[in-house]
Amino acid sequence: MLTQADLKIELDALASPTKAITLSRFFKTGKGEYGEGDRFLGITVPEQRLLAKKFISLSFNEIEKLLKTDIHEYRLTALLILTYQYPKADTFKREEIFKFYLNHTKWINNWDLVDVTCRQILGVHLLHQNRKILHELARSQNLWEQRIAIVSTLEFIKHQQFADTLEIAIILLNHSHDLIHKAVGWMLREVGKQDRQILVGFLDIYCQQMPRTMLRYAIEHFDEPNRKAYLSKPKN
Structure with a gap:
């Protein structure tokens, strides 16, 4: 053995x-x-x-x-x-x-x-189960548990389920670490690949609160005029 x-x-x-x-x-x-x-x-x-x-x-x-x-x-x-x-x-x-x-x-x-x-x-x-645990991980004080929380939602995104990604993104919106900024931006970008309007609706509300790295990752596949439009908005 x-x-x-x-x-x-x-x-x-x-x-x-x-x-x-x-x-x-x-x-x-x-x-x-x-x-x-x-x-x-x-x-x-x-x-x-x-x-x-x-x-x-x-x-x-x-x-x-x-x-x-x-x-x-x-x-x-x-x-x-x-x-x-x-x-x-x-x-x-x-x-x-x-x-x-x-x-x-x-x-x-x-x-x-x-x-x-x-x-x-x-x-x-968790695809067909309660996802409360991911929201708890997102609220932990552990960087890696927080990254686990947001990246795990990629499976839901692939099944056209976006709510948990967006809710966890809001929890992590003001996080201080760029590894979370990148992970959240990455998942938002994946949401946009599945449904651009869902992402646009989220960005229109939260883009001015988002760290620049998070925003850049989220809009990576936008055309140049749209990228510039979001990046030119002053951060709150």
Whole structure:
């Protein structure tokens, strides 16, 4: 039976010190930066995906051991395993994966860890359920839980369900961190791809309250005159 120790051995064998340095800079791991303390081995995401599929049978206990480390690739591969387990699981197991994910947000602590996993687990799980938990995460004081809240709504957007995205965007409208500005703007842009008028209606009310980065992301696919029109409005 494969274990997390076996997975660590295979990941370690793929390590690239040169890539690790580049990734450490890219994911802001310096003192006082959002990824402070995160350590990288320098492994590509496709390589991690292959191993996640190979180790798809790992138990929650084994996955938890991978999550509770400061090695970024151990955590990402652990989370990818969950995203591969979820579609194959029965209803009971899916609920367990959903709860496990929510109980381990402390270790889902960089934007890539959030972005490649939360929709596939939280978004899919909540598509036909009450979404109160996402609104609670949006109101937490944890940057990554807040990003999880908004990015998880991408699954709803793809099913023409926009209310939660817009409500959570309002909760996060005055957030101070650009990682939230970018995530909210990204989700608003996705709403606009599905229904431009919904996005325009939102922007007409809130664009002057939005941080510039959030607004720029939201209107990225607008034509030049419309982009300029929104960006020229003074911020309240």
